Amino acid sequence: MKSLKKKRRIQVILVAVVALILSTGLIGYAMRDGINFFRSPSEVMANPPGAEEVFRIGGLVEAGTLVRGDGAEIRFAVTDGGASVPVKYVGVLPDLFGEDQGMVGLGRYDGSTFYATEILAKHDESYMPKEVIDALKEQGVYQAPDGS
DSSP states (O other): OHHHHHHHHHHHHHHHHHHHHHHHHHHHHHHTTTOOEEEOHHHHHHSOOOTTOOEEEEEEEOTTOOEEOSTTEEEEEEEOSSOEEEEEEESOOOTTOOTTOEEEEEEEEOSSOEEEEEEEEOSSSSOOOHHHHHHHHHHTOOOOOTTO
């Protein structure tokens, strides 16, 4: 009788371990395309990512670089004070997007230009993504808004 209970207990434990391993593997597989790393322009220039890697880049839209092309094509450069990366985006920009404003873009870098598929801009006068603030502080160009 005891050996039957012992076998049953071992079977239950083995099934639970296999289910745990399987569920962990499925979660990892499902998340592989959903994880996007943040990089500053200095990091992109120092260690360029592969052409197929999707990541987020953030910083300030460099003054004098915002150029509207044919249709919905927009070109500009994003900077963190240490480096500048050219960006090309086709689509509608957020209303608050502009030069010398904080932004985060999602897309790919081909070695010379960042091709954005999504552009996010600040939502009020004092907001800037934490990653962008940290990157700007590292470069020594971040200026905190008044009242904070």
